[in-house]
Amino acid sequence: MFHHQKVLQYPAKPDKPDALFAKQMQEILGGQYGEISVALQYLFQGWSARGEEKYKDLIMDTATEEIGHVEMIATMIARLLEGAPVNEQEEAAQNPVIGAILGGMNPQHAIVAGLGPRPTDSNGVPWNAGYIIASGNMLADMRANINAESQGRLQVARLYEMTEDKGVRDMLSFLLARDSMHQNQWIAAARELEEKNGIIVPGSFPKELEADNFSHSLINFSEGEESKEGSWANGTAPDGGTFKYEEAPTAHGEKQELNPAPEYMYPK
Amino acid sequence: MFHHQKVLQYPAKPDKPDALFAKQMQEILGGQYGEISVALQYLFQGWSARGEEKYKDLIMDTATEEIGHVEMIATMIARLLEGAPVNEQEEAAQNPVIGAILGGMNPQHAIVAGLGPRPTDSNGVPWNAGYIIASGNMLADMRANINAESQGRLQVARLYEMTEDKGVRDMLSFLLARDSMHQNQWIAAARELEEKNGIIVPGSFPKELEADNFSHSLINFSEGEESKEGSWANGTAPDGGTFKYEEAPTAHGEKQELNPAPEYMYPK
Amino acid sequence: MFHHQKVLQYPAKPDKPDALFAKQMQEILGGQYGEISVALQYLFQGWSARGEEKYKDLIMDTATEEIGHVEMIATMIARLLEGAPVNEQEEAAQNPVIGAILGGMNPQHAIVAGLGPRPTDSNGVPWNAGYIIASGNMLADMRANINAESQGRLQVARLYEMTEDKGVRDMLSFLLARDSMHQNQWIAAARELEEKNGIIVPGSFPKELEADNFSHSLINFSEGEESKEGSWANGTAPDGGTFKYEEAPTAHGEKQELNPAPEYMYPK
Amino acid sequence: MFHHQKVLQYPAKPDKPDALFAKQMQEILGGQYGEISVALQYLFQGWSARGEEKYKDLIMDTATEEIGHVEMIATMIARLLEGAPVNEQEEAAQNPVIGAILGGMNPQHAIVAGLGPRPTDSNGVPWNAGYIIASGNMLADMRANINAESQGRLQVARLYEMTEDKGVRDMLSFLLARDSMHQNQWIAAARELEEKNGIIVPGSFPKELEADNFSHSLINFSEGEESKEGSWANGTAPDGGTFKYEEAPTAHGEKQELNPAPEYMYPK
Amino acid sequence: MFHHQKVLQYPAKPDKPDALFAKQMQEILGGQYGEISVALQYLFQGWSARGEEKYKDLIMDTATEEIGHVEMIATMIARLLEGAPVNEQEEAAQNPVIGAILGGMNPQHAIVAGLGPRPTDSNGVPWNAGYIIASGNMLADMRANINAESQGRLQVARLYEMTEDKGVRDMLSFLLARDSMHQNQWIAAARELEEKNGIIVPGSFPKELEADNFSHSLINFSEGEESKEGSWANGTAPDGGTFKYEEAPTAHGEKQELNPAPEYMYPK
Amino acid sequence: MFHHQKVLQYPAKPDKPDALFAKQMQEILGGQYGEISVALQYLFQGWSARGEEKYKDLIMDTATEEIGHVEMIATMIARLLEGAPVNEQEEAAQNPVIGAILGGMNPQHAIVAGLGPRPTDSNGVPWNAGYIIASGNMLADMRANINAESQGRLQVARLYEMTEDKGVRDMLSFLLARDSMHQNQWIAAARELEEKNGIIVPGSFPKELEADNFSHSLINFSEGEESKEGSWANGTAPDGGTFKYEEAPTAHGEKQELNPAPEYMYPK
């Protein structure tokens, strides 16, 4: 059960309107790695957690914070749109700067939302749940989370470069910090789990059922042997095995061919 | 540029038809973490790679292999459907086992594909590119790949439990091995990059622009302090900072409120 | 069965080309609340109607009209694109007004449709049937329709502000009128049904099976008690009950926790 | 900013496992009118609310509650899956009851989520933000909410019929009650706004700009005159106008025809 | 502008209820090549047609008919669901035949639509406009239509095999006939256009701007030379050129490599 | 199994950066008829092919080539983005040309991909597998392929008009040529199959089960008789039958009406 407090976790006040940046900022609200993604990913992971309580609590602590980040960015976008030159179409025909703004802004910010945020990415594609994962395997999910926070922080850093607005940058500097913490915490949790269950997910699948002569070979499917020199092709692998390099791929299977289809499937 | 060899990388021959398992196996073909996802994710990463050649080659080696895995699973599904009781509707009314198979199979395997594989997940949802990422940041992408191979191997392990077919299990044992290798290799590459650029993505964003008093605090947004005892709330963080635990969240921002909308947006 | 007449229900002639407005107008063609949505929503409701004939006829009268509205807007968009500066890329580099138009227009209007309308919203997202509902409950569907016509007329009003083209505005003034009628008619129908079956959908679910001590309480989940002063927190509720206000939420359930997963699901 | 409490708002304990019902119940979790939809719709409406504080507070009170309903249903689904016969494929070949369960269950509940809930509808289609609306017009949004709670309660009522499990029914009886309250409250709020701004959305669009001879006519586009006898074709309309009935549609426009396309669009 | 007649174009009466077939039949209603696809594809093509009137009329004749086919199949599905054992969950636990039906039916047919049709495919995936095309090139669109009617008739033929219901088969025999006519007519129209504008779309692109030494070569990218013996590798090509066969692909380009990214994109 | 060669099939080097064209070119990478579509469509067709080996080999030859075309276009887009004015937001406020570029470019090219290609269309909509078909009927699939190459070449021709960049045009001239070849080859293959199995797909459905008095009539559903004069309304049809023209549609069915719904579906 949740409770809501109306003061934001951190200020979300732009210095001035900027309809183009409002559009670009949608990426970290409703994009593949935006705040809706991490909020719902962590909620589903937390509600599905079946292991030790401390992981469940860590996930729910973070999930709940993330709903507040959705709130902060939604607020920032709404404020960036206050004062946007939406109905200056006529003037835009003469003034190329206004024209560029009108041509570049997200039309749904005006037509659909009346100057509010949208649950979409920076191109207007609606958020969908195919972006998130709660797998029932704690280490797999920690890795999903490390990835999400890495992609997320990368996008925030790029947005930071794309604006000069001090108010916007202030909020982004906070999000960068929280994304650092979240990378830190998921990495710490993953390391704990790797020590317990091994480096390969899932750790409990019986090794003898795996075709383990294929578990440590880098196979040269793309011409050129530059990849041969990496730490992934020689020496000890993270799971303790020994990396090998195969200079040319071998086809172990049979020809890819199928039997004729029955007549009632109308192959002709 | 690519070349194709008709012999499969590994045998894909089931012992007998199984229309229900054909449906379930679609998950690792066209699902969120299926083979289409890793193939296209690695291809886009490889084609976008701007750094050292050895990473690009590693990625392209693996991407190219994965197209061959799509081929293997597509072939297995087609063969599992050969002999499926598609047009025995009448008989199914009397025979509950046939009824359960007909009721449970993917109708598109018959109606749309004529007993072939579908580019969808196990519920028939078409694969879409919102599943994949090529970010232009090598460490971020290695983490995406570690995650993808972890989720993927987990799903293969579960499918292994859900069938007794020896031919199917043989192919799955091979995929489990390759997923082990791919986890190993991406982890090795990530470690290299972390040593060079630091543990936090992106490593080159200037630390002084981040609100760094928020970079190491776990904040207790979900009641209960179980998470306080984890390695993520005490001691040294992966990036070298020191973890803190905040027993109660603080709201640093202002009230979430907006100015009135202009009349031409028709708020009334 | 349907018949088609080639004269439009109302003129759809713009005064001059406007590729940006063509893009924006896509919202009321193929957006969430565009004409494709109401046309298909009403068609499915009409074909699924199992109650009194007069409702079915009302719905089919309106559904059939809406297909003609799709036609009008599709025509308007095609005509707004006639004469658009699609292939003046070179000139655009010098002329910022042309540049803004080219940069802002929907590229698919040229590349995919050759200056025709697209079955998408104003950001180019394809229309999908997740926008519509035909529930098999007449009052629920009337409410869906009241909502659709309200959102739709709101969007048309905003578009009216965003253009000065007299021909476009003339057509919009007609659509505004039809949306007024459709709001009026669905409200009238809903009132009839509410009188017959009660205000709460579905009206026939046995009241004694509902946990009715929770049926009239506003619970204060968001700090601040401003909502306490509304007509929804005091006095008689629309269904005849008495509204209550709960100053603090109560958790009636048990702790959110799950049993461990079986080993064959590979939780580790 | 949000806070989380681990005790559920209401108990979510089934009497026994039921993998088929777990699949069906997904509809009210991640379907078009499931709890994710209302939670996110209300959050976006609340964050975008620019009018009187009491509406914003009402919306945020309800939005916050709904996140807790997502939690309850997610928990119920996880518990319905505990003990599901996922890996009894072999036995299923002999036992048609187990076969029907295995054939009918959502494969992703096992393969992807390891016996956890999914952010999808009952057919496995991922939730997407095309289901929700926050329009910046308070009355339009209240109507969206009345519709959402009507569709939602209807679906809960149908699910109630489709199970005999007392624990499940107990939770559904609570959700039915809250949906009654939410219908009541949004209707009360809509009535207030209709009194202030008029019955037609948006209320502030200048009447003289509307082609108002078309604002009150029901036009007989579908053969048969049953709809002529309704309250929507005679007498006073909700907005105070007078309904008319047109026995035959008139085409007021010009022929639907377009000019030839320019050669550089390659029409041939 | 459209008019609606309530008598169906052809009878749509099943002999008896069949919830599983209702689910399967959704494919030709709301699937990739279902009737919604052809109806909307032809409507958009007709409204976008800029050439000779006779093509526009032909397309609109057919488009209008197809809306009536959507109506017939929607009606058939609704009637197949009348009497479906939706609420016999308890009984299903004992009776495997009922269990198989309940496990296999589309849950949304009951929960969402109350025994009505859904605007989705046979797996419950909502119809979307990414299935259709109106390109502004008449020959290209005729080819899209030939394809659509071929895929559509193939699916109807397969469904015919999957039921013994005489009423259903009678309607399918009509749809098979109309799909024959539609294949015939689009092929006839395509032949006319090919004679006028040439076999290659678009016919008016200047031949001298094409790298025409690559316009007639089949290149052997997949090992084995079986394809060398086809009519596509020897002799005169449909456009009048001469087919060639290249035994081994040649790479004409440069190495696939990119320049380093700028620092502000945070590649590290 | 596949192998990769790092030299491109054809050069992909633009003369200079062009962020707007990079956005537009996405259409032929990840749009409905882009290279991802043909690559995956042909792969699935090839892997599903159950007939003569020569067709399978032809399809796989082409499929494999198409993966290389995805590579070429992905490379071109990445290179068009090198040097794009992504972080010149401030300067753009003064310089309308830069403003138009920034306003018009795809924000994800910078924020998500760090100046790389995206697996989406020109509006940023992710590619999805609903675009492709592998039907298990060889002639149906050849027709899908003829359509895909026609739409694809049309889009390339339009893009050719929209740029003056010689490097870009050089690559497009190669793609135009390959699309000519692919149209040629699929048409040749379709003709072979039509000679063997007849012009109507599927050719093997028993003619006596079709309601063949409806197989050759064009019915005048859209007012006006222009379509009567086409080759599709008179004379011999492609399948050998005789075309007829019906001046007015006949409704052969019964009224579109349904029985009342059971109470447990809550129609009220």
Ligand SMILES: [Ca+2]
């Ligand atoms: Ca290599």
Ligand SMILES: [Ca+2]
């Ligand atoms: Ca906590």
Ligand SMILES: [Ca+2]
């Ligand atoms: Ca409150």
Ligand SMILES: [Ca+2]
């Ligand atoms: Ca009527």
Ligand SMILES: [Ca+2]
């Ligand atoms: Ca070959």
Ligand SMILES: [Ca+2]
């Ligand atoms: Ca006609």
